[in-house]
Amino acid sequence: MNKEKVVLIGNGMAGIRTLEEIIKREPSRFQFTVFGAEPHPNYNRILLSSVLQGDASVSDIVLNDYDWYERNQIELFTGDAVVRVDCRKKEVWSASGIKRTYDRLIFATGSDPFMLPLPGAEKEGVIAFRNIADCESMINAAKSYQKAVVIGAGLLGLEAARGLLNLKMDVDVIHIADHLMDRQLDSDAGKMLKAELEQQGMQFHLNKKTVKINGHKRVKGISFSDQTSIKADLVVMAVGIRPNVQLAKQSGLKVNQAIVVNDYMETSEEDVYAVGECAEHRGIVYGLVAPLYEQGKVLAEHICTNTSNEVSGYKGSIVSTKLKVSGVNVFSAGAFRDQDETKSIRIHDEFAGVYKKLVVKNNQVVGAVLFGDTNDANRILSLIRSGEDISAISKAALFPSETNDSSPSVVATMADEETICGCNGVSKGEIVCAIKEQGLSTVAEIRQCTNASRSCGGCKPEVAELLALTTGTDIMAKPEPLCGCTELTHEAVVASIREMGLSYVREVISVLGWKSEEGCSKCRPALNYYLGLISPLDYTDDAHSRFVNERVHANIQKDGTFSVVPRMYGGVTNPEQLRKIADVAEKYNVPLLKVTGGQRIDLLGVEKEKLPNVWRDLGMRSGYAYGKTLRTVKTCVGEDFCRFGTQDSISLGIEIEKKYEGLNTPHKVKMAVSACPRNCAESGIKDVGIVGVEGAWEIYVGGNGGVDLRSAELLCKVETNEEVMETISAFLQYYREQATYLERTSHWIERVGLESIKKVIFDDSIERAALIERMEMALSRHKDPWTEIVESEEKQNQLFEKKKIAVKQGGGM
Numbered sequence: 001m002n003k004e005k006v007v008l009i010g011n012g013m014a015g016i017r018t019l020e021e022i023i024k025r026e027p028s029r030f031q032f033t034v035f036g037a038e039p040h041p042n043y044n045r046i047l048l049s050s051v052l053q054g055d056a057s058v059s060d061i062v063l064n065d066y067d068w069y070e071r072n073q074i075e076l077f078t079g080d081a082v083v084r085v086d087c088r089k090k091e092v093w094s095a096s097g098i099k100r101t102y103d104r105l106i107f108a109t110g111s112d113p114f115m116l117p118l119p120g121a122e123k124e125g126v127i128a129f130r131n132i133a134d135c136e137s138m139i140n141a142a143k144s145y146q147k148a149v150v151i152g153a154g155l156l157g158l159e160a161a162r163g164l165l166n167l168k169m170d171v172d173v174i175h176i177a178d179h180l181m182d183r184q185l186d187s188d189a190g191k192m193l194k195a196e197l198e199q200q201g202m203q204f205h206l207n208k209k210t211v212k213i214n215g216h217k218r219v220k221g222i223s224f225s226d227q228t229s230i231k232a233d234l235v236v237m238a239v240g241i242r243p244n245v246q247l248a249k250q251s252g253l254k255v256n257q258a259i260v261v262n263d264y265m266e267t268s269e270e271d272v273y274a275v276g277e278c279a280e281h282r283g284i285v286y287g288l289v290a291p292l293y294e295q296g297k298v299l300a301e302h303i304c305t306n307t308s309n310e311v312s313g314y315k316g317s318i319v320s321t322k323l324k325v326s327g328v329n330v331f332s333a334g335a336f337r338d339q340d341e342t343k344s345i346r347i348h349d350e351f352a353g354v355y356k357k358l359v360v361k362n363n364q365v366v367g368a369v370l371f372g373d374t375n376d377a378n379r380i381l382s383l384i385r386s387g388e389d390i391s392a393i394s395k396a397a398l399f400p401s402e403t404n405d406s407s408p409s410v411v412a413t414m415a416d417e418e419t420i421c422g423c424n425g426v427s428k429g430e431i432v433c434a435i436k437e438q439g440l441s442t443v444a445e446i447r448q449c450t451n452a453s454r455s456c457g458g459c460k461p462e463v464a465e466l467l468a469l470t471t472g473t474d475i476m477a478k479p480e481p482l483c484g485c486t487e488l489t490h491e492a493v494v495a496s497i498r499e500m501g502l503s504y505v506r507e508v509i510s511v512l513g514w515k516s517e518e519g520c521s522k523c524r525p526a527l528n529y530y531l532g533l534i535s536p537l538d539y540t541d542d543a544h545s546r547f548v549n550e551r552v553h554a555n556i557q558k559d560g561t562f563s564v565v566p567r568m569y570g571g572v573t574n575p576e577q578l579r580k581i582a583d584v585a586e587k588y589n590v591p592l593l594k595v596t597g598g599q600r601i602d603l604l605g606v607e608k609e610k611l612p613n614v615w616r617d618l619g620m621r622s623g624y625a626y627g628k629t630l631r632t633v634k635t636c637v638g639e640d641f642c643r644f645g646t647q648d649s650i651s652l653g654i655e656i657e658k659k660y661e662g663l664n665t666p667h668k669v670k671m672a673v674s675a676c677p678r679n680c681a682e683s684g685i686k687d688v689g690i691v692g693v694e695g696a697w698e699i700y701v702g703g704n705g706g707v708d709l710r711s712a713e714l715l716c717k718v719e720t721n722e723e724v725m726e727t728i729s730a731f732l733q734y735y736r737e738q739a740t741y742l743e744r745t746s747h748w749i750e751r752v753g754l755e756s757i758k759k760v761i762f763d764d765s766i767e768r769a770a771l772i773e774r775m776e777m778a779l780s781r782h783k784d785p786w787t788e789i790v791e792s793e794e795k796q797n798q799l800f801e802k803k804k805i806a807v808k809q810g811g812g813m
């Protein structure tokens with residue numbers, strides 16, 4: 001039977017949540033196609049603030065990785081916006097010319113940041129804060145510039161300002177109103193917030209209207225209507241958002257401020273729906289995820305049930321917000337402004353820095369502002385939502401955290417129907433039920449099962465507390481399981497594989513009772529690694545359990561093309577290799593040739609289907625620039641050419657690279673050999689770094705030159721190249737066997753301590769010999785992947801032919 005075709009325009013938070021909700025109800029009824037204008041899989045936009053503030057990396061905030069799309073047979077086009085829709089013919093076209101027909105079409109195009117139309121707004125260094133690219137621009141600007149100006153002291157502007165402070169910039173915040181967060185706070189709370197943020201280092205300019213951006217090519221400053229001006233090397237505009245409705249308008253949909261929808265998210269056109277920030281429901285456009293997720297749920301139910309009678313429909317939401325700046329507790333909900341017909345209950349303790357206000361209308365709480373202590377936020381939100389008559393409720397019961405000294409646990413006193421996770425609308429009762437019925441024992445499992453804590457993450461402490469209360473355990477003491485599919489830790493899984501002689505990924509999943517039959521993108525690569533480690537001679541690598549880069553043996557780039565990095569042992573090349581590379585670059589129109597930090601040449605921008613031919617023409621071995629394996633062995637010129645060299649670093653580097661290339665390791669491994677302590681090959685920041693000293697080699701381990709910069713530690717000093725090779729074998733094999741999958745040597749050494757490693761690889765000669773033997777066994781299986789692929793038509797068809805269901809563009813897993 002032909003599946004119903006659902007096309008989604010917008011690969012963002014609301015759209016993809018809607019697909020998740022549909023798949024939960026009807027896993028195989030629909031064939032989905034997703035177009036996303038951004039070159040990324042679906043990510044958590046909310047946590048861009050955490051990325052900017054240095055608390056998360058871009059890869060941490062991916063909500064659905066490429067494997068999720070593949071697993072659910074979702075055709076994904078990233079970096080490819082839909083530019084035309086014909087609602088009559090039920091067709092959509094993308095910018096790159098792709099056409100799809102649909103049975104149902106969902107608009108989830110979100111919003112664009114509002115850029116003040118000021119003279120000079122087009123200058124370099126004037127940006128918004130909406131996506132990964134903006135976040136990266138700010139992080140890069142902070143490396144070269146000092147003075148940042150944020151225009152707009154709303155939620156976004158203040159979170160951006162905190163991030164820029166963390167990036168060590170001087171931050172001025174320009175605000176048009178007389179108090180901060182005027183759309184969320186009253187003036188008392190706004191003033192308290194200002195004082196707190198000034199203490200953190202922000203400088204505020206209130207009641208200021210920006211009229212001009214100054215500078216030539218790049219911004220140099222901004223001028224105000226009162227004839228004053230300030231300097232700026234970077235200007236971030238955070239003055240609100242505008243629904244992205246251009247395409248909808250062109251397609252003939254009814255649009256006011258946003259795409260007009262009814263209670264079932266139906267637009268004015270048949271079988272066309274809208275969710276998220278691009279939708280206007282009963283005259284309201286929302287800009288926070290909680291209402292958007294509610295809309296997604298309603299739309300999923302509507303699409304799955306086919307009849308509106310069975311679905312209650314979306315009735316609108318009462319929104320609440322919290323500012324995500326550490327050290328500041330601010331909460332705002334509902335109609336928080338004082339009106340003629342409202343009265344308020346306030347607590348204002350200037351000594352303690354606490355302010356609480358409940359706005360009451362007809363004996364019902366309709367809005368609230370909390371500053372300094374937001375413990376009562378969930379309770380107050382429940383009161384607003386339920387519309388309960390509060391005339392009989394005492395003040396103590398309205399603000400329990402004010403009076404209840406003996407029971408600090410707000411979570412314990414919450415009623416079951418009260419919401420713990422505002423973003424995802426998950427109540428205390430639902431979480432308790434999931435913990436009990438499904439035997440959940442970590443916050444990660446609760447997140448996977450209920451979505452609680454999956455968005456802003458602000459409710460994590462409450463979820464953790466509720467877990468502890470429900471299970472009666474100290475969850476902090478409980479070791480983290482391998483992933484949400486199991487309660488077993490990495491160590492327990494490895495022990496079971498060994499004891500039970502398990503030999504392939506599906507067998508582990510089934511025998512060890514995984515909660516998901518398929519496993520997930522976290523456990524499958526780990527199991528594949530552990531199985532290969534335990535049975536190096538018998539195990540057949542499971543390509544489907546590898547990250548996308550390792551599966552296609554190339555590094556996927558931001559624009560969906562791939563990079564090709566051939567091996568150059570020890571960073572040494574010759575005219576023949578260079579000629580081949582040049583010929584290939586010309587023949588395939590490679591847009592960029594780049595010398596890498598690992599001393600080899602990167603051919604960037606190669607299309608996926610061209611990869612086998614490129615490698616065939618190169619005839620060189622894979623540089624594994626994409627794998628959890630040995631990447632490079634960087635070398636300095638050494639004794640033959642350098643007047644300081646005391647050793648032959650190049651020969652040793654080449655010998656090491658030839659021996660360990662292709663070895664599967666828990667994470668990538670980088671090495672270097674320098675022929676004297678001047679360390680030109682940067683041996684001090686490598687996983688294994690060798691340094692020549694008079695008549696000997698020093699071996700350093702656990703260095704890292706990336707985000708977590710760490711100096712390598714001295715492991716030992718040896719005299720001969722043979723001893724270097726033996727020591728590397730013992731060290732690397734011990735790392736392979738003891739570290740958990742995706743643990744770098746630096747983190748592993750920090751966790752277990754270098755002395756404990758030395759004890760095994762130096763003090764226990766039997767264990768050292770056994771480690772070296774097991775390393776030899778593992779190395780004996782290695783074959784160059786590209787040599788195999790160019791010889792096998794079947795592999796080429798499997799991996800590189802243009803497929804209908806394909807991840808079209810984007811980077812990483």
Ligand SMILES: Cc1cc2nc3c(=O)[nH]c(=O)nc-3n(C[C@H](O)[C@H](O)[C@H](O)COP(=O)(O)OP(=O)(O)OC[C@H]3O[C@@H](n4cnc5c(N)ncnc54)[C@H](O)[C@@H]3O)c2cc1C
Pocket residue numbers: 009010011012013014015035036037038045046047048049080081082083108109110111129130131156244247275276277278286287288289290292324423456
């Ligand atoms: C830094 C930051 C922090 C935030 N913090 C919070 C918070 O703490 N709490 C909260 O509730 N909310 C927060 N938000 C708001 C929240 O992220 C948004 O409300 C939410 O992401 C909106 O979801 P959406 O799917 O409607 O839009 P989006 O997530 O913006 O997704 C829309 C997607 O559609 C794509 N698109 C647009 N047009 C086309 C086209 N023609 N073809 C294909 N694709 C297209 C866009 O590129 C975009 O990727 C924050 C936002 C930002 C920027």
Ligand SMILES: NC(=O)c1ccc[n+]([C@@H]2O[C@H](COP(=O)([O-])OP(=O)(O)OC[C@H]3O[C@@H](n4cnc5c(N)ncnc54)[C@H](O)[C@@H]3O)[C@@H](O)[C@H]2O)c1
Pocket residue numbers: 116151152153154155156157159174175176177180181182183208209210238239240241286287288321322323324
């Ligand atoms: N923690 C959170 O919940 C969070 C965090 C970030 C973003 N967001 C969401 O992202 C969206 C964008 O956030 P936002 O802060 O840009 O929107 P916003 O509308 O909440 O705030 C914009 C602020 O800019 C001010 N402003 C307007 N024009 C100005 C001007 N010319 N000069 C100086 N100030 C001016 C306004 O007074 C307002 O306070 C919103 O939907 C917001 O809810 C939420």
Ligand code: SF4
Pocket residue numbers: 636637638639642643644645646649674675676677678679680681
């Ligand atoms: S590390 Fe020493 S030997 Fe090697 S290039 Fe630098 S100075 Fe010369």
Ligand code: FES
Pocket residue numbers: 420421422423424452453454455456457458459460
């Ligand atoms: S409150 Fe935002 S994730 Fe739970």
